[in-house]
Amino acid sequence: MAQERKIKIIVAKPGLDGHDRGAKLLARIFAEAGMEVVYTGLRQTPEMIVEAALQEDADVVGLSSLSGVHNYFFPRVVELLREKGLDDVLVVGGGIIPLEDVDGLKSAGVKAIFGPGTDTNAIVDFIKNNVRN
Amino acid sequence: MIPDVERHSALMLTDVAGEILKGSPRAAARLITWLENEDPRAFPCMEALFPHSGRAYVIGITGSPGAGKSTLTDKLTQTIRSSGLTVGIIAVDPSSPFTGGAVLGDRVRMSQLSLDPGVFIRSMATRGFLGGMARATGEVVKVLDALGKDIILIETVGVGQDEVDIIGIADTTCVVLVPGLGDAIQSMKSGIMEIADIFVINKSDHLGADQLYTEVTTRVEQDHHIKGRPWLAPVVKTVAVNNEGMEDLWERIEGHRRYLKASGEFMQRRRERTGRETLRMIHHEIFRLVRRRLEDTGEMERLVGEITDRKRDPYSVMKEVLSGWLKQAGPTGEAS
Numbered sequence: 001m002a003q004e005r006k007i008k009i010i011v012a013k014p015g016l017d018g019h020d021r022g023a024k025l026l027a028r029i030f031a032e033a034g035m036e037v038v039y040t041g042l043r044q045t046p047e048m049i050v051e052a053a054l055q056e057d058a059d060v061v062g063l064s065s066l067s068g069v070h071n072y073f074f075p076r077v078v079e080l081l082r083e084k085g086l087d088d089v090l091v092v093g094g095g096i097i098p099l100e101d102v103d104g105l106k107s108a109g110v111k112a113i114f115g116p117g118t119d120t121n122a123i124v125d126f127i128k129n130n131v132r133n
Numbered sequence: 134m135i136p137d138v139e140r141h142s143a144l145m146l147t148d149v150a151g152e153i154l155k156g157s158p159r160a161a162a163r164l165i166t167w168l169e170n171e172d173p174r175a176f177p178c179m180e181a182l183f184p185h186s187g188r189a190y191v192i193g194i195t196g197s198p199g200a201g202k203s204t205l206t207d208k209l210t211q212t213i214r215s216s217g218l219t220v221g222i223i224a225v226d227p228s229s230p231f232t233g234g235a236v237l238g239d240r241v242r243m244s245q246l247s248l249d250p251g252v253f254i255r256s257m258a259t260r261g262f263l264g265g266m267a268r269a270t271g272e273v274v275k276v277l278d279a280l281g282k283d284i285i286l287i288e289t290v291g292v293g294q295d296e297v298d299i300i301g302i303a304d305t306t307c308v309v310l311v312p313g314l315g316d317a318i319q320s321m322k323s324g325i326m327e328i329a330d331i332f333v334i335n336k337s338d339h340l341g342a343d344q345l346y347t348e349v350t351t352r353v354e355q356d357h358h359i360k361g362r363p364w365l366a367p368v369v370k371t372v373a374v375n376n377e378g379m380e381d382l383w384e385r386i387e388g389h390r391r392y393l394k395a396s397g398e399f400m401q402r403r404r405e406r407t408g409r410e411t412l413r414m415i416h417h418e419i420f421r422l423v424r425r426r427l428e429d430t431g432e433m434e435r436l437v438g439e440i441t442d443r444k445r446d447p448y449s450v451m452k453e454v455l456s457g458w459l460k461q462a463g464p465t466g467e468a469s
Contacts, residue, residue: 031234041241048247057162
């Protein structure tokens with residue numbers, strides 16, 4: 001009897017941003033949705049996040065930024081994942097992301113950006129529908 | 134950028150066992166996922182890795198929620214790393230009994246270690262398995278062993294009084310206690326207080342640490358008196374968050390290891406472990422096969438109905454199912 005496959009997601013705060021209330025809430029929401037959530041804590045470098053994704057064999061990396069560093073950190077995480085051969089890991093982001101930055105982040109490989117006020121069910125659904133098989 | 138060939142092999146993961154033996158953390162991570170999911174692809178890999186396991190020394194870190202197990206694991210790992218040994222960490226946290234999800238938070242305390250290539254950290258959810266660990270934890274130990282890690286630290290879920298499965302896997306079990314959780318009667322009880330090879334009094338700068346130290350030391354002396362155990366469990370004071378006491382703890386662990394080797398207990402424990410593991414594996418596989426047959430044929434539903442209506446009793450049903458299965462399994466064992 002094989003176990004039901006669980007979605008494993010890393011929830012990470014890249015950079016020096018210390019605001020993790022949203023990230024922690026989302027970690028709980030993902031767990032409530034039946035996912036296994038690895039919360040990395042604050043002040044993570046892209047290298048640390050990608051190493052965690054590799055060791056945990058994560059299906060999804062969720063990045064949260066409220067300090068304006070998303071244009072560097074989010075694409076850098078995608079780039080490092082690709083370098084490690086983790087191309088099939090779904091990367092999503094959220095936080096305070098100006099609308100004019102969203103297209104650039106998406107073309108860099110971040111599959112979705114969820115701003116303040118997003119229905120959390122929509123985030124869960126997006127992940128479930130786009131995660132690797 | 135890494136070379137194309139390496140990138141290709143990283144993507145394909147064609148020979149997971151071979152890559153693990155070459156030291157690939159990515160391949161190890163994937164095999165661990167298969168083990169957690171009971172994916173049949175794990176079996177041939179484990180068969181290939183098994184001859185390369187059994188070398189690592191396994192340390193269990195257990196204790197109540199909030200005792201500081203993750204911080205202790207982090208700091209102890211740094212001490213072990215400074216002696217040049219490599220470390221694999223398995224950090225277990227509970228799954229929700231309602232949703233099956235889990236928040237695995239142990240990495241938060243281990244950020245310092247995440248970029249050290251001599252350290253591999255894996256979080257595991259219990260997925261309904263009791264006893265303080267995940268069902269696959271023992272298998273994951275073998276994977277990290279084959280990956281070449283010298284020391285494997287298992288951090289159990291926060292435990293209460295009775296989750297003692299760690300002793301079935303660890304060579305040295307450290308029970309982490311903190312002041313303020315109870316009086317001397319707690320330290321007299323059975324269960325978790327019995328399994329310690331080493332007691333750690335963490336947060337020993339907190340009020341009540343000296344009293345706890347005395348109570349635990351008394352218990353250890355009583356154990357020595359009552360059971361005549363040759364190993365007298367040391368009681369080590371630490372303040373993990375300030376990195377205090379780690380050298381002492383590591384020295385005590387090494388002392389226990391020397392004792393196990395010299396007394397012959399090491400091989401005896403490992404033999405017992407191998408026996409238990411093998412039986413458990415057989416048990417699990419028989420259970421899986423029987424259950425699948427009962428469910429696929431619809432027989433399970435019929436039996437449950439009859440038992441619920443008190444037309445049958447579960448005891449005779451159990452005997453009947455088992456003898457039927459054994460008969461069908463026959464000498465070749467083809468009962469799946």
